[in-house]
Amino acid sequence: MFMRIAVAGAGPGGLYSALLLRRALPDADVTVFEQGPADQTYGWGVVFSGRALDFLETRTAELYTDLLRELERWEELHIVHAGTSIAIDGSTFSAIARLTLLQTLQRHAREAGVTLKYSQPVESLDNLAGFDLVIVANGINSTHRTELATQLSPMRQQCTNRYAWYGTSQLFPALSLIFVTNKDGAFVAHTYRYSPSMSTFIVECDAATFxxxxxxxxxxxxxLRYCEEIFADALGGHSLRSNNSHWLRFPIISCERWVHNNVVFIGDACRSVHFSIGSGTRSALEDAMALADAVAQAPDDVRAALTAYENSRRQSAGRIDQLARQSLEWYEDFANKMHLKPAALAMDYMQRGNELDLARLALKAPRFMAAYAAEQAAS
Structure with a gap:
């Protein structure tokens, strides 16, 4: 069936939804509009918890294979506090350069017949009135969410913590959370290697410290220099690098509705997933998969397809959204936990989602549990 599909935003969710819909509906005309150039992105790397890209293999095997070659992977989480590094075994993560992820998706989308239009912002959804389906995937600061505020009933809250997104050539052996204190207060760095030569280095602090x-x-x-000084030991002589890096407050975005007529919002455009759980990009990709399935099942009734998508996806995405909320709440209070000993802080962190009790942790991370027991016995 012939259908004209527009995607506003060429992030991972937008590109993947375009790719999947073009494959599911070979006669469809699928066009992605992106306000920035193809080789421009904010941030450094993208991290995935667990084997978070494995779900791509059954749907887009060639894409999965190409991404797999670029991934950095590790099987531990390191929590560094009071100069002591606590390794938490059984914690699988992977990461990739954000630009590499986008360029790989761009190539596969083009090969599938998707038209990509860069440096072409969609100023208003009215400009896409001629399309049968409009997918809004332009991120956490989507102006189109504001444009349809009456229809979507969006809600926005600001976290109180501040964070800045840097990069560094210091290579970390695993995803590491590095806690430090100085005369001003408490800081944490979220760090992970995303390529053979670079790591992401996000610095976060509470409002009082800021x-x-x-x-x-x-x-x-x-x-940048201030952060280099307080994390000098972790950086080991390497510098921090900026990519339009400035202090932000994470916005908690939600919408009562994700759909209006033939327009659907996916990913951060309709709900934000805190970066601390490594699932924001995965959630957007899963949105794309669920949306493509719903449209493919009812291509002649877009509104019914979008209603079915929203009803099913809200349920499946609910667990990740809840975990993200619990995680950001833990970070909002982390400055009050600096009195804890290293393994105790790591234990508090691991239980922030209320999903891992001591018995499950003993099975998942026996070496960490042994270190925790030894610290407790010595107290």
Whole structure:
């Protein structure tokens, strides 16, 4: 069946939805509009918890194979506190350069017959009135969510913590959470290697620490130097690098409705997933899969397909959304946990989602549990 499909936003969710729909509906005309150039992205790497890309193999085996070659993988999580590194075994993660992920998706989308239009912003959804289906996948700051605020009933809250997204040539052996304190307060770095030569280095602090440090009034370069100083031991002589890096407050986005007429919102455009659980990109890709399935099953009734998509996807995405909320709440309070000993802090972190009791942790991470028991016995 011939159908004209527009996608606003060329992030992972937008590109993957275009690719899947073009394959599911070979006669469809699928066009992706992106306001920025093809080789531009914010941030450094993308991390996935677990074997989070394995689900791509059955749907897009060639894409999965290409991405697999680029992944950095490890089987531990390291929590560094008070100068002590606690290794948590049984914690599988993988990461990839964000630009590599996007360029790989771009290539596969083009090969499938998707038209990609870069440096072409969609100023208003009215400009896409001639399309049968419109997918909004333009991220957490989507102007189209605001445009349809009356129909979607979006809600936005701001976390109080501040964070800045840097990169570094320091290569970390595993995904590492590095906690440090100084005269101003408490900081944590979320770090992971995403290529053979680079790592992501996100610095986060609570509002009180941010104010005492005077970071609000510092230049971007002064902020970078300040972070290099407090994380000097972890960086081991390597510098931090900026990519339009500035201090942000994470927005908690949700919408009562994801669909209006023939327009559907996916990924961060309709709900945000906190970066601390490594599932935001995966969630967007899973949105794309569920949406493509729903449209393929009812291509002659787009509104019915979108209603079916929203009803089913809200249920399946609910667990990840809840875990993300619990995780961000833990980070909002992390400064009050700095009195804990290293293994105790790691235990508190691992139980933040209320899913892992001591018995399950003993099976998942026996070496960590032994280290925790030894610390407790010595207290």
């Amino acid at each position: 104010a005492r440090a005077g970071l609000e009034d510092m230049s971007a370069q002064a902020c």
